[in-house]
Amino acid sequence: MCPMRENRHRKVTMDEEKLIIDTIDRSFGMGVANKVLKPGTLVLIENRNKIVYKLSKALQQTVKCLELSFNLLKIPKFHSFGLPVGLFKGERFLIGIEMIRDLAKYSNKIVEVTAKGEQLFLYGRNLQKRSLNIIPRQLRAGERVIIQNMRNEALGIGELLEDVINLDTVSPKREVINNLIDLGTHYLRKGY
């Protein structure tokens, strides 16, 4: 008998949805959350973690049908469904790496890096000033940004360490963006 993990799933509460929307809008711009999360319903699967997924209407209906069977069979239920949005960690919501494609479509907090910068970032490194190609001038230290390569492909999320208007005076080798999460860390070094 293969060991089964107990998973519970439910729709996110209004407070949880508000936290998700606030986190995305605060990080990537007002109104971005509505664009990336709709249409769809946010559902949470809880075991050791509380992971949030975005489900289409068709998926929701199928989940409802299967739920009846799962309840009768008393089996541990769903492992995942739809698109992962992020996870709740304590009182915070952490945006999932899978969202960066959609976030990059609607946010203007995009930083473009050089080819060398792309390589370093995907190896989990912070970004030096000399790795940056294009960066919006209005951004301030502490803000979250989507890191993109020169083909407009989203690579991960970073955090600015300096106000952009001060970057002119900063040495090229100074680290100016903290790597919060990148595709390499998530998909390569986690071992799947």
Place this chain on the structure above:
Amino acid sequence: MRCEQRIRKIANKYGYSEYMIKRYITFLGKSETIELLEANEEPLPITIQTNTIQIRLENLKKQLEEKQFEIEHIPYTRRGLKINYAPFSVGATSEYLLGYYTIQGAGSITIGDSVTPDPEDQVIDMCAAPGMKTLQLAQDMENKGIILALDRSWKRLKALEYNLARCGVQNAITVQYDSKELAKLKYTADTILLDAPCTGSGIIRKDQKRKKSRREEDIKLMARIQKQLIGAGIECLKERGRLVYSTCSLEPEENEEVINYALNRYPVKLIEPTIKIGSPGLVNGVSDYLSPEIKKTRRLWPHKDGTEGFFIGVLQKCVL
């Protein structure tokens, strides 16, 4: 005695268990057995499958060529590319991390190509992990419809989830579940993929340990499980729905005999798979009781097709 000595000599030369050589000679003959064993000594070429949810094949090819990869399209596949030269690991490119392709054998790509669900279908992938063929289903469905992706192993399910998320698949539900009990879910599908667990004798080119890792009894054990799985799948198929059965085994007990079992027991018929390579399933020298319809199944052979060894049979449920 001389025959046994010959078998032992061949087994020792190529590093196989003797029972495997004896079996291959029974259903292939001696000279074709040697061709198969020689082919199994050659490493598999590196092949990848384009994820058309994220990128077109031509664009992926161009992007990788800009990084000095040498690539050609695999002609008998829809989305397969063969890497003739790689300046660095194919698993370390940003394109891989962006989910633009999966690393997958040409035989496996061919099997996945043959399922062809419609975009609005309800699909079940009975033994889905790690998700390469599940991704192919999602591509054909253009990320619409529903894929119910099952696997009994929690650890393999994690890999499935990661692969689907990396590749941007949004129409899948993954569940840890033993597909032998599929009927209990009371869920029916238009298309079912059963890429069944097997002894894996077709993928010796990928994993040389398989020359000796299985006993002869394991073939019968796996065949029993496969029959249970195929029966469970057929019961959950809608009328006129299709079940695609595949293994990476060369053993007739896991292949033609499982299909034969299904034809005798359930209201299904065999239809020709839509693949451009391969040979008809084995009918002679295997069992006296095989239906001649078995010729509509397909085998991919390492020594004939240059791929891993695979078997595919496509069953359609009859209208009752």
